Amino acid sequence: MTVRCIMVFLYKWQNGEPRYLLLKRNPKLGGYWQPVTGFIDEPETNRHAALRELTEETGIEEYERVTDPNHYFFFDMNGTSCSVSVLAVEVTDPPEIEISFEHTECKWLSYEEARQTLYWENNVETLDKLHQQLLAQGKH
Template sequence: MTRVKESIECWIFNRVTQKVLLLHVPISKDSSVPFWQPITGGIEKNESPLKACSREVVEETGLIINEQDLIGWQGAIRINTPTLNIKKSLFLGIINDSEVIISEEHDEYKWVSPKNISSSLYWDSNRETWEKIQTLIQSEYM
């Protein structure tokens, strides 16, 4: 049976330093390899993707971000596997601060130059979404 999951992915761009935030996921029961990723998380029942994104940003980084500073990508990204179908809403968060307090699901974070993001990522799906977000950052903020 195939599970269906709705989630968000949020890339945080610091307008001042011109860097992007990545979070490190250590080896765990859910992952046999450690990896770097943007903010990700599930959408709860009766929660909009925008509200889920705001909640996940605070939960995973301690950053308070105004909803008007979250730019949603038009349309959803779909990832389909034999056992899981994910509908992912994609966001870019624009901030001026770099003080991050990571959650227990991560063991470190780093601010990375946009040119070095792709080489830091483990998952192809993150590289694909980064391509979309990178275009938006370059056209609007660099």
């Protein structure tokens, strides 16, 4: 059985570069840094799940645009296969982040800082692909 999951990179443009929001999981959930993540509740679309998780984990409800980098990956979560779809959500002038009980901290980071802070290699690979696409598109 494969479980469907979503990963959401929230970003904002600052000085011509995207800055990414990372969340630190609480110690009981691993204590590592990652973007917004969660399960896709059937029959949700990737977009709906991404926006729901974004609101649940950050309090963000308003956004500029949703980008689909056409990237996904699989990983094993305690014996369960997870299919992870990725979306990116752009915000301008985001309000203060209201983190959920799942997290203890959050911070906006440059691409290089985010690469060094992310715990999982598949998260770093995803950020690499997304960052290149965002730079190619430029700020709208």
